[in-house]
Amino acid sequence: MIFRLLVSFRIASVALVLVALTPMQSSAQVSLPEHYPLALPGPLQLESLDTLKVYGDFLDIRISPTKGPSQILWAAQALPQTSVVTNLTTIEAPVLSPSLSVSESQLIIRAESEVTRYYLDIQLPESWQYQLRVYGAGDINTIGVIGKLTAWSSRGNINVLEQAGPVSLTAMDGVVRVQLLESALSGSSAITMNYGVTSNSALNIALPETARATIRVQAYGGLSSDIPSFQNERPNRVEHDYSDYLEMKLNGGGGDLTLRNLKGDVNILRALPQ
Amino acid sequence: MTESDNNKLQQWQDALGDDVLVVWQALDVYETPSPLRSISVRKPWIAFGKLAAVLACVGLVSLLQWQSLQQSKALREENIQLRLLSRDALVQLAVLSQIQNLPREATLSFVPQLMHVFTTSEDPNVQLSALELLVRLQIINSTEDLPTLASERRQAQFINATYKQLYGE
Numbered sequence: 493m494i495f496r497l498l499v500s501f502r503i504a505s506v507a508l509v510l511v512a513l514t515p516m517q518s519s520a521q522v523s524l525p526e527h528y529p530l531a532l533p534g535p536l537q538l539e540s541l542d543t544l545k546v547y548g549d550f551l552d553i554r555i556s557p558t559k560g561p562s563q564i565l566w567a568a569q570a571l572p573q574t575s576v577v578t579n580l581t582t583i584e585a586p587v588l589s590p591s592l593s594v595s596e597s598q599l600i601i602r603a604e605s606e607v608t609r610y611y612l613d614i615q616l617p618e619s620w621q622y623q624l625r626v627y628g629a630g631d632i633n634t635i636g637v638i639g640k641l642t643a644w645s646s647r648g649n650i651n652v653l654e655q656a657g658p659v660s661l662t663a664m665d666g667v668v669r670v671q672l673l674e675s676a677l678s679g680s681s682a683i684t685m686n687y688g689v690t691s692n693s694a695l696n697i698a699l700p701e702t703a704r705a706t707i708r709v710q711a712y713g714g715l716s717s718d719i720p721s722f723q724n725e726r727p728n729r730v731e732h733d734y735s736d737y738l739e740m741k742l743n744g745g746g747g748d749l750t751l752r753n754l755k756g757d758v759n760i761l762r763a764l765p766q
Numbered sequence: 767m768t769e770s771d772n773n774k775l776q777q778w779q780d781a782l783g784d785d786v787l788v789v790w791q792a793l794d795v796y797e798t799p800s801p802l803r804s805i806s807v808r809k810p811w812i813a814f815g816k817l818a819a820v821l822a823c824v825g826l827v828s829l830l831q832w833q834s835l836q837q838s839k840a841l842r843e844e845n846i847q848l849r850l851l852s853r854d855a856l857v858q859l860a861v862l863s864q865i866q867n868l869p870r871e872a873t874l875s876f877v878p879q880l881m882h883v884f885t886t887s888e889d890p891n892v893q894l895s896a897l898e899l900l901v902r903l904q905i906i907n908s909t910e911d912l913p914t915l916a917s918e919r920r921q922a923q924f925i926n927a928t929y930k931q932l933y934g935e
Contacts, residue, residue, distance in 0.1 A: 623855075625888075625918075627918060627920060640854075640856050642855045642856065642889055644889070644890055644921070646920045646921075646924075658856050658859075659856075660855050660856055660859060660889050660891045660892070661891075662889075662890040662891055662924075664890070664920065664921075664924045679856060679860060680856060680859040680860035680862075680863050681856075681859070682859055682891035682892075682894075682895065683891075684890060684891055684894060684928075686924070686928070710932070748859075748860070748863040750859075750863075750891070750895070752894070754928060754931055754932075
């Protein structure tokens with residue numbers, strides 16, 4: 493009994509020391525939506541950077557480029573931990589801020605923790621490119637990105653709106669919704685989605701009616717579109733020994749766009765005018 | 767008829783008697799053969815030389831064109847290989863799309879690079895595009911042919927599971 497009290501006292505004092513050393517956070521849960529700003533490099537150094545890489549385990553990311561000052565806000569919530577020994581008080585791990593580093597022209601944020609769920613709200617200059625990886629679970633939401641965007645989430649949804657640059661998106665267990673602008677289709681893009689045990693979880697992608705693209709589709713389900721030029725054109729089914737896909741050209745063809753939904757339908761929708 | 771013709775006719779008449787007219791008229795049916803022309807004897811080696819020169823020119827042009835094509839092909843292959851090894855996933859996606867449109871024989875030359883991209887890429891879409899090419903080339907025919915992926919564990923599991931779903935066991 494005394495031994496167990498001493499152990500719990502030592503654990504609590506270690507936790508208090510960690511809390512004292514760790515800036516800008518509390519040892520208890522951080523209640524949302526209270527966010528804290530990450531200390532970014534100085535303006536001169538920031539001007540020399542053009543790519544943001546984000547790595548996280550349990551992480552929700554929101555990106556909205558800005559013409560104003562850059563800022564990155566973060567929030568965190570300790571994930572519930574259960575103690576193996578039932579009569580000890582559950583100690584929540586202290587919440588640490590995401591780490592930030594610079595390498596060549598890249599700004600790198602690591603929010604890697606198996607006991608903390610992070611939230612990042614990122615506002616950087618419009619021309620930046622983004623590489624986002626969520627290894628555990630979390631959603632990725634972007635709006636108005638002009639540069640290249642590569643993102644994959646192990647378990648979570650990906651929503652990309654008003655995307656002006658090419659994309660490579662993978663939701664290993666989640667839903668993807670994408671709106672591409674005409675300029676995004678000048679290069680090669682690929683979107684892969686895999687969600688749910690049952691089918692009928694659709695990959696929805698909105699394209700401008702006047703865009704030019706060469707589209708390849710692999711869908712477990714069907715392919716639908718409300719774009720007028722597709723109403724009169726039947727896609728070609730290209731068959732190989734082990735797999736086949738549908739291929740079609742939008743307005744005569746252009747940049748390559750590969751769409752895969754391993755468990756459901758693909759819907760190619762006509763984007764509303766901006 | 768001229769006077770000369772009359773004299774000739776009289777000579778023929780003296781010789782042939784009543785048959786002279788038949789013979790004389792027959793002579794008029796056929797055209798007078800054109801005089802013989804002298805044929806200049808060409809030196810055979812000049813003709814042969816001209817032919818050889820023409821053939822040499824054609825051969826030289828063909829050789830230059832072939833060399834140019836080979837150089838273009840080598841440059842294209844080098845360009846493709848460099849872009850395959852890019853650390854930018856979207857550059858890799860673009861070059862994989864380009865390779866998909868090449869003939870099979872040309873695609874076979876990129877198999878080592880395709881395997882490297884498939885095993886090391888951190889982008890699932892790049893891996894799936896490379897995998898599709900390797901399956902199409904019949905380099906990978908079953909799950910047993912799948913190499914060990916260097917990518918993060920969950921990504922590797924996803925790619926392996928996707929292979930089974932798209933291509934069977």
